[in-house]
Amino acid sequence: MRVLRASDVGKVLLKGGPARVDTQVPAKFKPGDEVVTRNMSPEGHTRLPRYARGRRGVVKRHHGVFIFPDTHAANGDKNPQNLYSVCFTARELWGEPASEIDKVNIDLWDDYLDRA
Amino acid sequence: MSDRHEHAHLPDTVLRVKALESLLVEKGLVDPAALDTLIETYEHKVGPRNGSRVVARAWSDPDFKQRLLRNASAAIAELGFTGRQGEDMVVLENSEKVHNMVVCTLCSCYPWPVLGLPPVWYKSAPYRARAVIDPRGVLKEFGVELPETTEIRVWDSTAEVRYLVLPMRPRDSEGMDEEALAELVTRDSMIGTGLPLSPSQVPSSK
Structure with a gap:
């Protein structure tokens, strides 16, 4: 078991813990694509918030390839996937009473998304 | 005892x-x-003063601002702010048309190298729940009221990308140098729950 020593704290903080992966994985989507999030209820860890399941959005940014937290939390499998910023209108998420112009952007991985 | x-x-x-x-x-x-x-x-050592230096640099150096918006991690590293919870930074520019606001609905993700550790309210369930469904109501409680025509864009930090808001440079701040500008930048203005101070609110800044 490695124990963090006071003299190493600065080094460790500086190094960080990158989740970006230097692997080429074909991206399923590109900015501008219309997507729909999967409606799922896994027992374990997921980063797809419940309020955004089964909702339509538009891919705005492609962040690159990152560790997929669902499998990584379950069994250590990094399962690298493309990560996107997906834009949802407030109306799509919350219905009529919501503002006509406001948006929520959520970072989502390939496995959370289908083509709309 | x-x-x-x-x-x-x-x-x-x-x-x-x-x-x-x-x-x-x-x-x-x-x-x-x-x-x-x-x-x-x-x-x-590490706190929102770091972020305010990034913002002040972006306000006074258009080339730096371009680099910051294109590749935030690299531009912020020019000022020496790198490391844990800032590995993949994205900077969001506010304008008259769009106001950006950051939340982590799942936990408390926050860009440590530029803002330090998150304030208690940022980690609280009410902020996390309400920021996405009622951002205008939340902003009002922070004393910020934006025109109906300004789009509020909430960013839910569900992944390892960390967001920093680049607020609009206050009016009446022409001629101020980077150091004085940094004094106008509040922590909340870089989360998107506040606005920068105006020069008149910082007596020593002129």
């Missing part, structure tokens, strides 16, 4: 943390000096 009595007035969570800490130290899994160094780092 027993140890238990001395601690009896402490809340449950504090007691539990203390019990856990002493157990980890006793078993040699945690070095108390390392804990002190960690706390010292985020109490005195």
